Amino acid sequence: MANPILTSGVRQNLLTLQQTRDQQSVIQNRLSTGKKVNSAIDNPVNYFTSLGLNDRSNALTGLLDGISNGIQTITAASQGIDAISKLVSSLQSTIKQAQADAAANRPSAIGGTSSGGTPPATLLGKIGGGIYTGNKSAKDLALDTTLGGTEAPASYNSTTGVTTDASLGLSAGNITLSIKAGNTTFVSTTLTATSTVRDVVNEINRSGIANASVDSSGKLNVTGTGSGTLQIGIAANATAATALANSQSDTLSQNTVLGLPLTTANTGIAASAGNSTVRTNLINQFNDLTKQIDQLAKDAGFNGKNLLSGDKLSIIFNEKTGSNQAKLDVQGETITAANLGILQAVSGTTVTGQFNIQDDNALNNMSDILTGALTSLRSTSSTLGSSLSVVQTRQDFTKNLANTLTTGADNLVSADSNAEGASLLALNTRQQLSQTALSLANQADQGVLRLFQ
């Protein structure tokens, strides 16, 4: 059989083991013969030290109750935060539900039909009147209509309608399309006399703040993408600046060519607030959830201390006073729906602390507030978590400390320094190959100490 190869660590341990055994046999010999070499430590001193240490152990055990209460208080607050976070998530989905039902509240306009004249004041309006009998659908005809040129084609006939592509008669020059929704303004100057209604529709869609389409009867439909008032106007003029100004004027715009009222250019189309019944129905759900947040925060206390009501928790780790006292202060915060920035939902006019659930902007704003509230709750929760782990470690340590003191103090009275020397050597022998020593050595090999070998 090959000789086992010993690592340097094990060899070192075995060497110490042998030395220790030699020393031990000397002592054991002495102890068995009763020949004590050294006078024992003063027993009365030991007795009083032991008393003192026992007191200290009792004091520590007393502190453990407080520490344990502290842990319960922090845990209760932490669980409260978790539950409140879930409620805030529910609020978020309520807001999402409300946001999904936006269409009913959007400002929209449909190009009107014109009843008068031959040719009618607006081509689109005329086609919408339903007297077109040509070989193109009313929708295509409307889309293919050019902006410039003479208004309406010569081939217009009140009985047969239009048979060739028409034009809206916007005078040549700069054609400006202005759209404004809420605080966003969009101005298009790319349209020319040869552009068609299709180009106008595309420009409106490109704005991002309004959608346009031409329906099967050739009417222009415009809808805002938000719930703010929508202004849309078109005007042509030799001067660009005038075209722009006219396109935003209730009197000077040339909206009638598109079948839209003149006032659409500046007064605008107001959002039809309060139309969404889905949103109205969500008001109660939203406000109930916010009430539950307040309620949960009030119930998150333990033993009279509530970290979610702004209470301060002091956990004391030793029995000292003044600057020698080791303690951890956990400052709670008052958590309410209002403090998290969450407003009450109403439909229509709002006062401070409320938001209009029918208003898209208010909904977006509330969605941001809820995201912020979640972030702030998460940070509170992590603060509580780290306090909790500090306190738990302390509890563990203090428990062990009290145990060591009690067992040690009990043995102290009968301490005999000779026997102690022998016991230490015996302990050393036992420890050489013990699991604990091995773990300790492993630990030491992992850190910076490994560089010291």
Place this chain on the structure above:
Amino acid sequence: MALKVELKPNERIIIGQVVIRNDEQRTRFFIDGDAPILREKDILTAASADTPAKKIYLAIQLMYLAQDPTLEHDIYFELVRDFVQAAPSSLSHIHEINNRILSGDLYKALKAAKKLIAYEAELIENATRV
């Protein structure tokens, strides 16, 4: 206030997570900030921690270097329990070490552990003296 450190030729020192070894001449420098600092004479390794008290010292030294008093509580307390059982008269030393750890002052705990090593040597020496 900066800590003044003077190293002898070839002396080593641990600052934070690195070992610094001096060259052939004496060196003096100042340290500002908050990192565990251990001179070579104060450092025990797994191999040189060959008595129960030195093992306790090594355990505290690991806590100090990691700046984490919670490191391996189980090991530490097992070592301490065994020690107190074997030598109850060492309790006041142990008590001081524990207090230092409890108040987060790991460097002072190391100093106290040094006293425990001296006390252990005294006990063993008394017992083995011919």
